[in-house]
Amino acid sequence: MPLMKSWVASANAENHPFPLNNLPYGVFSRGDDEPRCGVAIGDMILDMAAVEEAGLVTLADVPVFDVPFWNEVMELGPRAWGELRATLTELLSEGSAKAAAVQPFLVPMGEAELHMPFLVSEYTDFYAGRQHATNVGTMFRGAENALPPNWLHIPIGYNGRASTVVVSGTPVHRPNGQTKAPDAEMPGFGPCKRLDIELEMGAVVGTSSEMGQPVSVAQAEQMIFGYVLLNDWSARDIQAWEYQPLGPFQAKAFATTISPWIVTTAALEPFRTSTPAREKPLLPYLEEPRPGLFDIKLSAAIQPEGAARATTFSNTNYSEMYYSAAQQLAHHSTSGCAMNAGDLLGSGTISGADKSSYGSLLEVTWGGKEPLTLDTGETRTFIEDGDTLTLEGHAQGDGYRIGFGPCTGKILPAVKWP
């Protein structure tokens, strides 16, 4: 598929993240206006509440865009999602008869503030990158026991904390927590000393399932509304002391940052790619009816306070995952666990085959033993106060891109204990 041309000129610029092929969904405000739904097109945001009020888009009997979240649209289901995309494509295409009617509802992105694009119902994080699991397992348990015995059979996941999922640009305080050095007699309490990122994709569940009713991978695929970039901030020293036997808790609870635009599954269709060959056969309930991953180029960068530019320390790809989001979602429902519109599924850290493609500082610096040298000449093992971490991602089409917009966050000093 080539670039689809829009009458919004900036959307046709070479490798712009938001061409007509993309049409990602976000929530924005301008000045004192209430936040509302918007669609990114080139350097502009289409004010969906205004477009709906003008009668140019009608999805339901009641307004669904004059709210600061896309959950109401999600709950209308895949048929409505398809209608909306078709209508937007028609309205914004080069030569559209309705260009003059739509034009007044475009807001320059530079004048807008972006907010969380949806209400996060619950947040689940997975552990589905094989290289990442191998790297971390090797560091913690030795090369022979790197992959847990269940890893090739189960898309391993754990429930995370929805209350601290924030939109790109939100500053994050370094967490406090309990830690213990291996040779210490007693644990201590204070600011995290090994603060890290995890480069992930987030899948946004768009429709609900009933409690007691598992869904298949094929059904799960239909339930996924779209994807965001996701930084699963991680406090490694807190994690090491707390995580056995029941998994990560406060080490991951302080913040999860997502990119501001939900890129729809529809926009990503041309980039579908299969999960890798299986070392051991999957149980039938996890079999993939069609390719479930997407070829999305991803990067992570760090910029110290005051530095002129960021240093990119990882270039990887979403196609590195061993399990797709649809497989994860189906597994999530096996027990009868009800899934809801607005559930967010973190893919797990996406690491490629070598150090330049590892998705966390823990891996890049091999547990802090091999410091990373930044473009400024400074070095880093883990994140320091004032550092800004940024994930970026896009799918590269034939003459166009499907971009996500940055997923960024600056680390502020730890707060004083109450």
Place this chain on the structure above:
Amino acid sequence: MPLMKSWVASANAENHPFPLNNLPYGVFSRGDDEPRCGVAIGDMILDMAAVEEAGLVTLADVPVFDVPFWNEVMELGPRAWGELRATLTELLSEGSAKAAAVQPFLVPMGEAELHMPFLVSEYTDFYAGRQHATNVGTMFRGAENALPPNWLHIPIGYNGRASTVVVSGTPVHRPNGQTKAPDAEMPGFGPCKRLDIELEMGAVVGTSSEMGQPVSVAQAEQMIFGYVLLNDWSARDIQAWEYQPLGPFQAKAFATTISPWIVTTAALEPFRTSTPAREKPLLPYLEEPRPGLFDIKLSAAIQPEGAARATTFSNTNYSEMYYSAAQQLAHHSTSGCAMNAGDLLGSGTISGADKSSYGSLLEVTWGGKEPLTLDTGETRTFIEDGDTLTLEGHAQGDGYRIGFGPCTGKILPAVKWP
């Protein structure tokens, strides 16, 4: 404190669970009426939406009781909670001048259907019973390594699934899942074979905290609106295969049942008791400013399909916990994790010193090796289809009880895979 007498005669009956001293909060409906907030008093429910409409109780500028959840009342904060309790006590006391005005708004409990008393924002389950942790640890890792090294320092918790927290009486399908016998080459998929309960208390968080702002134990105590009984249904075979390295997931995600009435912290005040002596000193952030547990007698019973009565297999007490809900909540916020009104904190399984006080079948039958004989003569290792499991609890005062109402659920056969 003695029994406080009410003009609602049934509330004065000996050892009634809902005397005037209690006043627990629930959500009920009658016939085709919309579910709304209600307060249990003796064998009656006070229709709070009607009482509010009649102007007998006014907590805010807008109605807060004509909704099927108590979250709006919670969010008004502890001062409003105190006002409400004082007003209700006045309205329902023996000799109240307003008895005649209130009387029309009492609904016989036998005519009402009970619903979830609040919207669960997020659900966290802890692991704070020492005997339980020791029992399970002994079974899984041997007596020498029973307690994990962090256990005496951290109120260990993990995030659970809010979407499947259901009210007492809701039937639960036996979960399907992936399991692997220790000697099997490959895992299989099918209905859970080792289905269990966990006898717990749930603390209901009533006010919110800000992201990035930890709360102290003293602050946490003020945030807890009340308590419910909680059955953390557990699929032991699924759990054993999935839980390493990131904790329980589908083994716990299919259902969590709570009792229908939120018993307020205020009603439980006379029953405060301290956490036990510390084997190792706690870090200062976890120190208890005053006794944080409550003397609440608890029991668990199982009733096979068609059996005339249930067999009680456990009698224990909430005071067996090593950590209080306030300590758990403070720990939960250490990293800066935002807590919200409606968050539910499971205490962890409450097991006493011996087998007759263990809070799960896993412990009572010691991993299924010592079957339990029921009053009917049947035996059980784990739960069979058609079995009904019931938790009960009350605090025993001087001539009165603070009861919770039963927390019950019947197990239905596993559903067929999609």
